[in-house]
Amino acid sequence: MPESERSTEMFERILLPTDGADSMDAVVRTAADIADRRDAAVHVLYVIDDRAFLTLDDEMKDEVLSELTGEGEAATDRAATRLREAGIDVTTGIRQGDPADEIVSCVGSADADLVAMGTRRGDYANSMVGSVSQEVVARAPVPVLTVNLVTEE
Template structure:
């Protein structure tokens, strides 16, 4: 049932998410797809050179995050596929899941303040729009 598991990562505080995905993947012989999305919407007003530098830095962080996660899954003999995308995180996660026929999305969620909850979190948007089941794992609160 779960052959392809998508784990969107931002590289921060993802241990609990990885633990859940690893448990499911190792029991099912599933491949874990690790996706890092560079949210480039906030940088559209920056000077082009500055924007390029910021995006390059974020892409580097994404490569580091997916490499670190890949190492963790490889240590447990779980096959991984890595990818980086640019754009709205929820849209990119959903597009990747559809394009790769993902069976399950395992992602983190954080407690948000009232204002952020009114706008909606990435995990809320993915849950509402995903064709695949979505397992959300609470991350450490950011106080």
């Protein structure tokens, strides 16, 4: 939608990437709060990181893809259920590729005007989620809200 046709309201469509971890509940709660206050819709996204396929034998790829798709469906369903229980309009999607690339690409296809995602503190070079969130913050054409994910150490 061209910028001139957009409503003056901000945050009408929120993109919420999830990896399915229990710690993502904090991001879901944050997105639900923003969506409720703004009467916004949320698009929950799970990205199957196909970089994991680089070392797999071809005959194993289908089995692994099926397993990861199942994990993605469970992750998006869990977040979507919590959002719907809060009265939020929700859509879900699963993509395959480099997570940061797919999240940034989905901003456009979902017509999102905010990304709400988790990040784990610590060494970004050694944290896939951290490096993904850092990349999305740097490249996304819309604001990115990061929520620190608390994990047991």
